[in-house]
Amino acid sequence: MSLSLAPDIRPARLEAADYAQRFADATPRLTRAQAVLEAERCLYCFDAPCATACPTHIDVPSFIKRIGDSNLRGAARAILEANPLGGMCARVCPTENLCEAVCVRNTQEGKPVAIGRLQRHAVDALMDSAQPQIFGRAPSTGKKIAVVGAGPAGLSCAHTLAKLGHNVVIFDAKPKAGGLNEYGLASYKTPDNFAQAEVQWLLGIGGIEFHHGWKLQTVVQLNALRQDFDALFLGMGLPNTHQLGVPGEGLYGVQDAVDFIATLRQAEDLSTLPVGRQVVVIGGGMTAVDAAVQAKLLGAQEVHMVYRRGPQAMSASKAEQEWAQINGVVIHHWLSPVEVMPNTFDPKYAGGVRFARQKMAGGKLVATGEVLVIEADMVLKAIGQTLGNALLAKADFDLQDGRIATDANGQTSQRGVWAGGDCRAGGLDLTVQAVQHGKLSAQAIHAQLSA
Template sequence: MSSHLRSEMPATDLMARFADAVPPLTASQALLEAERCLYCFDAPCTRACPTRIDVPSFIRRIADGNLRGAAQTILDANPLGGMCARVCPTEDLCEKVCVRNTQQDLPVAIGRLQRHAIDTLMQSPRPQVFQRAACLGERVAVVGAGPAGLACAHTLARQGYDVEVFDARAKPGGLNEYGLAAYKTAGDYAQREVAWLLDIGGITLHNGWRLESALQLQALRDEFDAVFLGIGLDDTHSLGIPGEMLEGVHDAVDFIAALRQARDLEQIPLGRRVVVIGGGMTAVDAAVQARLLGAEQVTMVYRRGESSMSASKDEQHWAQTHGVTIRHWLAPEEVIGKHGKVQAVRFARQTLQDGRLLPTGETETLVADMVLKAIGQTLGNPWLRDAGLELARGRIVVDAQGRTSLPGVWAGGDCIGGLELTVEAVEHGKRAAHSIHAQLSAARDTATQHREIAYG
């Protein structure tokens, strides 16, 4: 790998490339944008939001100059509303169904207005808008300090539970800290948001603790009144082709995490010609950041057509405007190397026949000195089934309240599947927290009734 291009670029210029992808709105811009909202009754934007933020309500508060009230409305529904305002594919959710679209107009910039309200609150002298309820004396363990785990912990702490959060990483935040492009979460925002969440009180964080056995899970069940698993996806898919272990072949998630945690971007290994295999948001984040770091040529390669890519059209356009070439209908066949290092990737051209993806017999070889695999992640953790958890399609099975097959254990986030979005993980955590609260409250009421009967 080489840093030839970066050595010619001042460090300040390199860092500037990873500043906010979308600049925040000014106060006047936010006011003008808020006044475009029609404040719809039974608003489709609210229904399209996985966390059901009352969008017209918070935008009306912005228009009225009540930014604190707007932020409280957002955070009451989504305690990670600041991060979601930055990374949510609003173009496919709330803004897609904005009534303004039907009037041949641009949708209201809901995501940017949400960020404006939250950022204003976070920068104020009193950013905390919630008060923790009286301590109930019951304890809940949350495994995983990602969006699902943090949302679950915060929701329970507000209700008076003592919550202990266990996470394997050195920093909390999960994918918000380690898995998103730096230009989406500039200014160490993930950690500032975690600090706000913990400020509610009642939450104890344990870093460097990994759940890796059925015995550990049983110990948590014995010690705590309830357990929530927000463990994410532990492993990455393998290409399963010759040459995958050559030097220069990396997982895209590892590349992104290393970039996010690097103190000196010039030390990030980088090739001149980078091939990113995959068609999702992780592939886009890796490809764009490789270009921003100084790679001469970056090519995203996907085995199906454009319409099948999980990256949104906006994400694809973002990649292309940053000089990333996107190729379709090519499936990796072999990573070609010399002296143990990657030199190229051979792809088999694909076509659809009767709904099946089949090779045409043609191949194409792309020169590469770095290959980033972004073909998805898997649950891993083979002990989970032995612990008594029901699994299906590589995910933990839960019911509509987030309850697993193990009594007293709930789960949410990527480990149970779904859209694999931050905002959806937040909703999973909230949903489980409400279910935990309902179950523990019912048990508490039953115990009280038994005591009253026993003592007359």
């Protein structure tokens, strides 16, 4: 493509049969024999570093030992007691940076036990069984808690509270529960509608009610929740995206990567999704990788992922970066966008992006004077998300870097209100940590209501 040629964004770039093959499960399940063999590699360490590295502190040696003994139901219980979204976390958690990074087999031999795949093996076996519900509710407390946001933090909080005997009402803006698990992850990571299957399993505990199409926008709404419920948990994620702030950002063909991914995740027929012939994804995180790889899988001829710093600073894990390259994505570093250039054939459309080469000097990023133009008819922005909810400041919440400040258990500066997940300050923006936030807040709410 040239800047002077007509923009080429269209659907059906592939044969119909190719879509299912390209978007199939990226990490197929272990067979029973494979799982047992892998489990036998575990040394069942005392005070295991893998359990310490897991934000939800799953007793990893315990569940792996049960897999080795062919007790998959017991293994799943050990996982889900610590992490009620253990099935999704097994699929999307960067285990190579957490539990598997500190596995003794990794430090000694350079090959960790496949903890994430074993975790998925156990949880999937439970989900597929005739009796997947392994938890029951405690006697009713008569207390009612509101949860804003049906993402990982909100679902974890709701499930933990429901187990403890409380009634929970979840308010969410989307038509489906799951948050980023449903709308923000690559479909090849969560095939077969697993996000909704997990939500249905969570609801099976009972005592959880959903209100969809509801968004927290006013202090009046917030005060009503605080008045009508015994406690309130805020887990609304980061609904707004950062903008590039460069000329040409409003041209056709430029969009947020999170919107691109959400549209793809909800599409019933992938062949109907338009994609550019040449795509530029701006950003260095997992959202950028998911968008770039899926653009390539949809049939884009060239996909470039561009980041303003070096590879070590990218928030996408090394495994994610390698996955992008395996799938044909070209990764560029030390480039900052300065203009989305119009297509000269039709100036309403994007034709490319002009980047300024950067380097570190005196601890700061500075331009080198070199400029690079990458042609593109589709530009996807993946430069991070922001809370951007003005009512939080109006309601006198303590904020930190635009997110809600809390104590270690998620309690905010407002009495009776907790927060967790991406909207909470100081987090890692990981699904597994959001789950832990929700769980700890639920336990703190329970302790306060039981006092």
